[in-house]
Amino acid sequence: VSEEAASTPEPTGPSIDGLENVDGLTVSKEGKIFKITLNRPKKFNALTLDMYKGIQKALEVSNQDKSTSITVIAANGPYFCSGNDLTNFKAAAGGTKEQVAEMANTAKVVLHDYVDAYIKHEKPLIGLINGPAVGIAVTVLGMFDYVIATDKSSFHTPFAPLGQSPEGASSYTFPLIMGSLRASELLLVCKKISANTAKDYGLINEVVPDNEFEAQSQKAIESFSQLPPESLRINKTLLRSFHKDQLLKVNDMECDLIAERWQSKECHQAIAAFIMKGSKK
Amino acid sequence: VSEEAASTPEPTGPSIDGLENVDGLTVSKEGKIFKITLNRPKKFNALTLDMYKGIQKALEVSNQDKSTSITVIAANGPYFCSGNDLTNFKAAAGGTKEQVAEMANTAKVVLHDYVDAYIKHEKPLIGLINGPAVGIAVTVLGMFDYVIATDKSSFHTPFAPLGQSPEGASSYTFPLIMGSLRASELLLVCKKISANTAKDYGLINEVVPDNEFEAQSQKAIESFSQLPPESLRINKTLLRSFHKDQLLKVNDMECDLIAERWQSKECHQAIAAFIMKGSKK
């Protein structure tokens, strides 16, 4: 990693103690900012199991890092994140019942630990949403502290159409954030919403015109990162304390349920239809 | 019920196993949709004790019905529902203390079981609000999953002016949905709000121009009803699970309190004044 790399606008940076390189992920420190960037633009930043584990590890390392005061999650390319990489499921679709069960239980543990890392994060967590966000990339937003999105972004959690159930602790956080009817609109009947609606619903804080997104995001995170770091950590911990136990419990329940759903007929039929549709294009 | 009736736009339909006819109520199945329609337009769909029991029973039958995937509550006429039929109280107003107490306790049980049926409902519950909604017709909206309203609708819960207390679990659901200050605006100082304000407050999901209301409502419920039914039921159950025990407890408390209020001087004076005002018009 060179000094030159640090001067480009791309979020590459010096390697960080305790973190291995993961395909599709860039982790960097920029001043007081610990930054995790989804970097698999050709696949719309769909999350592989390695990327889940890499983000989890990066959140844990940032938690311990005293040289930075906030954590930022951003992405490269036209999408923020298209959610869970369904190719995992594709492999499973042709497998035996036992193979599907094994796949489901492996993925469940990865998902569980991924979401736990958000629940246990102690720094302000800032999201920079540069384009459409889908599934798990939307549901975990309920555990962020400040989210800025381009007006080209959208938010979609198509659980029911895919025969799946909500994760990311969203079945608990979304009703608290936006009320039960809006939460059902997203998580139950699964409507896709625009950036402006997401702002109205309190799921994000700010919508910025696409051509100003990078400059305004950078300005905001630099400003937040200058606040007294101990206060940030202590105040975040206070705010989280009233919900932490329940969030951990909800994550357990959601992961148990989704592992069941991954083995259900409705889910297999829905994913087969989805992949078929994709392959016809 | 005739075949002819089924071909009109009115939501009549074939009789349903386990359900008796109730004056002022029409229950039907339309494809994957289980539909309950308030049908007492000359009385602005005010709820008689029989209508409470009929809706409760219909919600229970829909819960058991595997042939439909969602439950819809709609209404005929210019009003959605003017709330509790005050003629019950009118009779009581002239009675002895014991007669009033008996009336209050009978009504309390009916109200309690009515609200419990909403709490225990397992299908997505969709509300189509065709006009003004008052009292209990507003408070139970906190247990719906998606509500579409015409721009001619309004929402009013005049508990304090009538010497009464909130029901429908609203003292718990409204603060969660819209925050405590907006909840107090509705439930404590009892301001009437427009459809657009109800949307801003997250009490409803969508406001539609009156002349497009029927077509857009129909399109929405047909679309929702096509989602995988097992996923809908499982995901609704997950979302409800974090609040169900508390909702049941709140309903108990609210019913105990309102039965006391119905026997209070403030309530009798307020209702007498209300009926007097009505009879002078």
Place this chain on the structure above:
Amino acid sequence: VSEEAASTPEPTGPSIDGLENVDGLTVSKEGKIFKITLNRPKKFNALTLDMYKGIQKALEVSNQDKSTSITVIAANGPYFCSGNDLTNFKAAAGGTKEQVAEMANTAKVVLHDYVDAYIKHEKPLIGLINGPAVGIAVTVLGMFDYVIATDKSSFHTPFAPLGQSPEGASSYTFPLIMGSLRASELLLVCKKISANTAKDYGLINEVVPDNEFEAQSQKAIESFSQLPPESLRINKTLLRSFHKDQLLKVNDMECDLIAERWQSKECHQAIAAFIMKGSKK
């Protein structure tokens, strides 16, 4: 207190049983309205320890007063309230560790009892926000029932920049009112918001043009005060009951934490810088 004073628009009034005069505070009864007015306009209504205790006592007296049905908190001058009077801290800044600890523990008890009085208040609590509100004047709004603000008001809780932590039970009420991301926007990264944003966030109910503020506020509180008083008190008590124990516990936690923060290096540095900045102007 003279008859003349009572005829001016200023909220002075007859002295009230059980209340002593407090500099910077006017307490009055106007019809069915119990009114507490911040009256230290030259200091932007910054709260001295005596004012905290005076407001607490007034809330308690109003609680017991059967001749009024609602409690109103208003203010004189261009500001609603600039928050905690930092001169207390200024004195402490030069003191020994023991003196700072003593100051922190004294202030903690005053703050604790002040916030408890809001939690235990049984009448509808109405806020009339005539200008900027800062710190504790903002955080306690989560325990009001209806708030009207002029369009010249703003809302700011600069805890982190001052090395402090949230109080007024806001770490619990704000996420419930506006969702966790907006709560973090205010309480964690500490953005100042306008009256219109505060209304969007459900922290206040109504924004009124500044030149209409006095007339419209007066009209609203007179209207609310005419509602049946027993119903108001019973319904407020019901709404509060689901949160009261948690609010008391949160207040305890917040007060313990802020007393620690007042003794922290980050806090002392931030306040010194703030006072330095002020003295250079």
